[in-house]
Amino acid sequence: MxxxxxxxxxxxxxxxxxLYVxxxxxxHVKIYIMYSASLFPFLFxxxxxxxxxxxxFKSKLK
Structure with a gap:
């Protein structure tokens, strides 16, 4: 239990x-659009x- x-x-x-992230x-979407070059590593x-x-989650479900 x-x-x-x-x-x-x-x-x-x-x-x-x-949710916080x-x-x-x-x-900060506006800032990231302004500096689109910094958006790609962030997305990665x-x-x-x-x-x-x-x-x-997959390991917990097993």
């Missing part, structure tokens, strides 16, 4: 972190993070 609660806490923490991105890093989170 404790393990399940810890797992749900971890999932909620990850979800809140993702998205809000941060939306707040975001894609890596997203892939890592997906891998975490």
């Amino acid at each position: 404790r393990l399940k609660k810890k797992r749900y806490f971890l999932f909620s923490f990850i979800f809140l972190f993702i 998205i809000a941060h991105i939306l707040a 890093v975001f894609f890596i993070l997203f892939a890592g989170i997906l891998m975490l």
Whole structure:
């Protein structure tokens, strides 16, 4: 029972972190459009993070 609660806490923490990151991105979209050259490495890093989170979910589901 404790393990399940810890797992749900971890999932909620990850979800809140993702929401915070998205809000941060939306707040700085105008800046990133102005400096479009800096947008590509940022998207690359975001894609890596997203892939890592997906891998975490897949390993948790097994």
